[in-house]
Amino acid sequence: MAEKDIAEKQLLSYADVFANIMNVILFQGDEVVHPEELTDVLPQSTYKVDGKLRQQERDVAKLWKNSELRLALFGIENQSAVDRTMPLRIIGYDGAAYRNELNDKNEKMYPVVTVVLYFGCEQRWKKPRCLKDCFQIPERLNPYVSDYHINVIEVAWLPDEMIAKFSNPFRMVAEYFSQMRKDQEYHPSEEAVRHAKEMLDLMALLTDDVRFTEAKENVKEGESMTMRSILLDKIEARGEARGEARGEARGTEKTWVASARNIMKNMQLTAQQAVEAISVPMDLRAKVLEQL
Numbered sequence: 133m134a135e136k137d138i139a140e141k142q143l144l145s146y147a148d149v150f151a152n153i154m155n156v157i158l159f160q161g162d163e164v165v166h167p168e169e170l171t172d173v174l175p176q177s178t179y180k181v182d183g184k185l186r187q188q189e190r191d192v193a194k195l196w197k198n199s200e201l202r203l204a205l206f207g208i209e210n211q212s213a214v215d216r217t218m219p220l221r222i223i224g225y226d227g228a229a230y231r232n233e234l235n236d237k238n239e240k241m242y243p244v245v246t247v248v249l250y251f252g253c254e255q256r257w258k259k260p261r262c263l264k265d266c267f268q269i270p271e272r273l274n275p276y277v278s279d280y281h282i283n284v285i286e287v288a289w290l291p292d293e294m295i296a297k298f299s300n301p302f303r304m305v306a307e308y309f310s311q312m313r314k315d316q317e318y319h320p321s322e323e324a325v326r327h328a329k330e331m332l333d334l335m336a337l338l339t340d341d342v343r344f345t346e347a348k349e350n351v352k353e354g355e356s357m358t359m360r361s362i363l364l365d366k367i368e369a370r371g372e373a374r375g376e377a378r379g380e381a382r383g384t385e386k387t388w389v390a391s392a393r394n395i396m397k398n399m400q401l402t403a404q405q406a407v408e409a410i411s412v413p414m415d416l417r418a419k420v421l422e423q424l
Contacts, residue, residue, distance in 0.1 A: 139333040144192045152299045161297035170194040207246040216259040222282045253288035253313035288313040301331045320360035388412045388420045
């Protein structure tokens with residue numbers, strides 16, 4: 133579980149990725165927050181329940197400092213599913229951060245801003261976006277209940293022009309969810325991917341797309357690769373393995389046809405390119421091509 137948590141948070145922990153996300157979401161793409169102005173903050177905080185101390189942990193948190201002046205604390209939470217209790221969770225995180233500020237009497241106080249990145253592409257976030265919506269509040273009591281708004285960003289529903297403002301690699305992440313929502317298929321970018329391994333780790337955890345899990349095996353640290361080549365190379369490697377071990381169901385004509393159709397759809401390849409990419413055996417290639 134700990135390794136999964138680390139993998140999910142690693143990409144967004146990079147200062148350049150974090151700063152870009154904040155600039156697009158909060159400042160319409162203007163370069164307001166710079167990576168060198170961000171410092172990591174311990175994401176854990178504690179609270180007491182039934183006399184026992186419990187720990188809560190943000191996904192990613194960074195302090196924004198301009199010179200020696202603390203300007204804000206930024207937090208990012210990843211969500212692949214809708215959570216009706218999210219306002220309660222966020223007020224817990226933010227409240228703990230403000231409590232820490234009260235304890236540090238030598239520093240000027242600063243605001244806390246948390247962004248929830250929702251990666252679902254099948255349903256919109258229709259659950260509470262503010263504290264009051266979590267409860268059934270009697271009408272006469274309502275004026276006395278303080279509200280608390282949360283910033284939910286539905287990544288798959290972002291306008292194309294906003295997605296274009298994200299830098300590589302988060303732009304590629306957003307493009308995937310946007311394309312899957314609109315077209316139910318993904319067309320990988322030809323642009324070289326920065327932080328490729330960390331991006332694939334995140335995508336493998338956020339999606340049911342096995343290509344990202346399989347593709348991680350082909351990514352080498354420091355190697356320049358495009359998203360299209362990362363995914364296609366895995367398909368080619370898998371095809372070679374199938375070619376060497378073909379037999380029974382794995383090497384049947386029907387299996388090769390299904391595999392070829394799949395990558396023709398997902399990778400926008402011709403029939404000839406598809407059979408070559410997955411290394412269809414030469415003795416079956418003509419029959420497979422006839423069915424594509």
